[in-house]
Amino acid sequence: MSTERPPQVVTPPGESPTQPPTRRTFIATTTVVGGAAVAGGLIAAPHALAAEGAVAAEGPPGSRLSLTVNGVRRTVTVDNRTSLLDLLREHLDLTGSKKGCNAGACGACTVLVDGRRVNSCLTLAVRLEGAEVTTIEGLAQGDRLHPLQQAFIDQDAFQCGFCTSGQIVSGVGCIQEGHTGSPEEIREWMSGNLCRCGCYVKIERAVEQAAGRK
Structure with a gap:
């Protein structure tokens, strides 16, 4: 035999408890139950908010990073999610590398890491401890332009200029890398850099000139 007590029904004034539930009875009952549930939630809310605030106060994880950029040793502390491109542009004020697609498809952000071409928008900065990074700002020697920079001027290999820094570094x-044996080889190995203005023929000629083939 069950020992549970039957649920109590809240009866509004003026109604008999033996009568079938009416609309007023239903509303009164649900109001009491709902109010109790809300009150319980409000009592617990401050504790939940305090826990969330403690987590937010800690902030995202960061790391201390040392690398050489354009011949200068740099030490910074960055969020572990920071890309090399954002490190260069937002922390080191080197804005020559452009943020185009931010998905590694256009090549506007190309830099050299230990002599190899990389898309800096896809490269996590914290992975480059001790690396040597060269950007468009580090190619010239004082007032003397890099041979490829001069070749871009000689060949008129740019129009709007947005992709130019990535094109030159990639070139x-x-x-x-020695991929300048023919115009076709240059085009193949420069195909990761897109130019919305369509200066590909002149870009290829500029690379040929800087490589000593022209």
């Missing part, structure tokens, strides 16, 4: 890498 420098292409020359260092």
Whole structure:
């Protein structure tokens, strides 16, 4: 035999408890139960908010990073999610590398890391401890332009200029890698850098000139 007590029904004034539940009875009952549930939630809310605030106060994880950028040793503390591109632009004020697609598809953010071409928008800065990074700002020697920078001027290899820094750095890498044996080879190894203005023929000629083939 069950020992549970039957649920109590809240009866509004003026109604008999033996009568079937009416609309007023239903509303009164649900109001009492709902109010109790809300009150319980409000009592617990401050504790939940305090826990969330403690987590937020800690902030995202960060790391101390040392690397050489354009011949200068840099030490910074960054959020572990920071890309190399954002480190260069937002922390080191080197804005020559452009944020185009931010998905590694356009090449506007190309830099050299230990002599190799990388898309800086896809490269986590914290992975480059001790690395040597060269950006467009580090190619010239004082007032003397890098041979490829001069070749871009000689060949008129740019229009709007947004992709130019990535094109030049990628071209420098292409020359260092020895991929300049023919116009077709240059185009193949420069294909990761897009130019919305369509200056591909002149870009290829500029790389040929800097490589000593023109």
